[in-house]
Amino acid sequence: MVKMGARKLSFLLCVWVLLSGFCYGRFVVEKNNLKVTYPKSLKGTYECAIGNFGVPKYGGVMVGSVVYPKANQKGCKSFSDVDISFQTKPGSYPTFVLVDRGDCFFTLKAWNAQNAGAAAILVADDRSETLITMDTPEEMNAGKGDYVEKITIPSALISKSLADKIKDALSNGEMVNINLDWTEALPHPDERVEYELWTNSNDECGAKCDNLIEFLKDFKGAAQLLERKGFTQFTPRYITWYCPEAFLLTKQCKSQCINHGRYCAPDPEQDFSKGYDGKDVVIQNLRQACFYKVANASGNPWQWWDYVTDFAIRCPMKDNKFTEECSDQVITSLGADLKKIKECVGDPHADVENPVLKSEQDAQIGKGSRGDVTILPTLVINDRQYRGKLSRAAVLKAICAGFQETTEPSICLSQDMETNECLENNGGCWQDKSANITACRDTFRGRVCECPVVQNVKFVGDGYTHCEASGALRCAINNGGCWKGTQEGKVFSACIDDHTKGCKCPPGFRGDGINKCEDIDECEEKLKCQCPQCKCKDTYGGYECKCSGGLFYSKENDVCMGKYTASMSGGNFIGLIILVAAVAGIAGYAFYKIRIQRYMDSEIRQIMAQYMPLDNQPEVPNAQHHDI
Structure with missing residues (x-):
């Protein structure tokens, strides 16, 4: 049976997280610095919360001048309706529009500010509280929510106290200049960026699912290139919740969970009587996680991007192809080890823990500065949750901000990504x-x-x-x-x-x-060629010396000599001495050998003559003879 632990309490509270878009887990507000450079009375650095939409300028700084509109101060209507424009004039700072919180979605305020020409939007909190993350609305009226993905300006929520001070300065006719600084919004400890994408295989959750699939397709090339070159280490992640023991036998848990309530996901259509069930989503999540595990073990982790994008195209829910059979076909076509993937998935009906999904649940709990993962999709870069639009350009910019200076890949230094200072x-x-x-x-x-x-x-x-x-x-x-x-x-x-x-x-x-x-004039300064018969001519970096009377000039000795003497001079003379010495040595050695040989021959002849006469030598007179 499933046992509830203290570490998993947040999952119990987040049972309907994917349906409601809200959770009571430990959500960390990601912040960046807001630096007021003028007026002096406000000069200093303040915190602001990054909005979860638009395109934050990760790794960069944006300079602007604040404008608080006289009308439409909450920004809930189009500024063109009140004849207000924030278009930047030549030679002036870009405009940061300050609007008040309330009456409409944060995203609508940003959209109206962007359409009026603002470079960024600052939202003033309407209460004294800890800053929160401005998020996108979960439910949008048909045809009215498509603007969210078109927001490109950055946004920030500022405290009520700071907003009131800015308003007072503006009302007194003072210009308020601000730097929005994202350079330290993401950690950048080394030359490799580690990032996770918390995602889901469900493709019937409306605009969010559609945007996620489009992002996967669009970002795939950049992700695989960075991974192949060793610049990044990517890990796909999957959120699941577990069914409390008291509800294991209910229809909801049976249709949404596998492994006896241990791993669950919401019903795609939010209708338990039709279409696919939540447990189908969990099983496909598990297959995707196992595909990555097997591909990573074989040294090809980037193949995960091929699998999830191909599966989304070939096996969509709307065509009733969200099946194991279709998944197997995709896996086989990519040349992955289907047997190992099936072994990793295991038996979804068994009353046991699945090691892969168990580790995913453990990873959902935030550690250190990172909060719990409570919404989908969530991108975590260098252990910090990304805030902003899920698009190729925005995410790539954030990943580039995670590299240590001078270690960024060339893709991060292109004109589309940054300015070359x-x-x-x-x-x-x-x-x-x-x-x-x-x-x-x-x-x-x-x-x-x-x-x-x-x-x-x-x-x-x-x-x-x-x-x-x-x-x-x-x-x-x-x-x-x-x-x-x-x-x-x-x-x-x-x-x-x-x-x-x-x-x-x-x-x-x-x-x-x-x-x-400077060239030295050896002739004028009488440094060389000073012999009586010498004639000196200066050259660049040297000199020429000639002798009169047919004499030869020896540069080594700085003298004029006769031709024969000259031939003996210098290296030639030394060479000749060595040659003569060598010849004399050889001749002496030969003479010595001959004299020694003659002496030895004479001595031997005299000794032998005492015992037997030689043919050319007479007998010794006093020699004694004995008959035998």
Whole structure:
């Protein structure tokens, strides 16, 4: 039987969350900073709550001037009806419209402000309370709610006290300038963004389901690219609730739950007597979660996007194809392991826990700064719930805001996503225009001034006023920042290509080595070619010296010599000495060997002659003979 634990209490309170759109779980209000820059009496940073619609400028800052309209102050009617426009005039700040809370949906206020030309909308709370999240209305009259997905301006709820101060300043004729700052609205700890999409396989829940499916189709390409390149780690999530023990045998729980009431979802049509049941949705949720688990284990987690989009197209409820058989066909067509997926799904009728759905229920409970997941769909980026329109551009902008500076993928630095601050005045960073090298690095949030690495050569410095090449190969980049001169095809450089720093003029030049190296006139300064027979001619970076009378000039010795002497000079002379020494050594060795050989032959002959006469040697006179 199902046991109720304290950790699951919020699920009991959220039994009808997907039907009513409201839950009493721990909902965390996501905030960003509102900075008043003028007037001085209001100058400071305040909190405001991000609306759950429109397109918040995650990672960016928006500057504007506040306007509190004299009519239609709650913004519930079209501003054109009262002849008010908030269109930005050339040279002026964009308009932030301040309206009062009450009488109509937050989204309608934003829609009317947007149509009147406002850049953003600030909603003044009508009571002193903790800020709440402005959400989209759950139920809209037919034909009147389609504007919600068209809202593109950002929105923020501000406290009553701040709103009253702004109104007083405006009434006194003061301009109120505000910066809406989303740069820290999402954590950005490292070079990878981790995000979750809490979703549902139900496709018969009206506009929200239609928008979710369109988002999945539209965002699929970007999501798969980011995942394949290792920039992101995506995890799909599914909300379920459980049926309290006292209601296990009711028709509602039997039709909406699997595994004996442990995992439930609302009836798609909210009618238990027709169409698909909530348990059909739970089983498909489980199959989608299992598909991801198996695909992730095989190293292809991005295939989840293919499965959910293909299933939405091929197996919709309206065509009565929301079945296991249709799901199997989609899985097979994608080449996934159907057997493993079925093993993961298990038996929905068994009175046991399903490990996958159990972990999903545990993940619904908020931890730390993240609140409980209570509404669908919910996007969680770096453990922070996303607020805003669920569209490709808006979500991609939020994901880009989750990267640590300078680690963003190129898709985040496109013109559609952000402004390149390095294009204007080089972002105030150091640059070498001649070598087209800059310390300015564009990031999603702005720019950083950081000395670059060019062709494996690291530049060092503060990045703002100074950067210089360091280490080996530094001369390959802008000649190491040193002087370089070329004349008649010869190149002279003050850069030494080693691990030393600084610049030194080469031989034949003098100067600081950085801005200037001047040719030394060796002839005029009598540094070379000073022998009596020498004639000196200065050249760029050197000199030429000629001797009169057919003599030869030795540059090494700075003297004029005869041709024979000249041939003996320098390296040739040394080479000849070595050659003569070598020949003498060989001859001496040969002479020594011959003398030794002759001496040894003579000694041996004399010894042998004592015992037997040799053919060419007479007998020894006193030799004694013995007969044998």
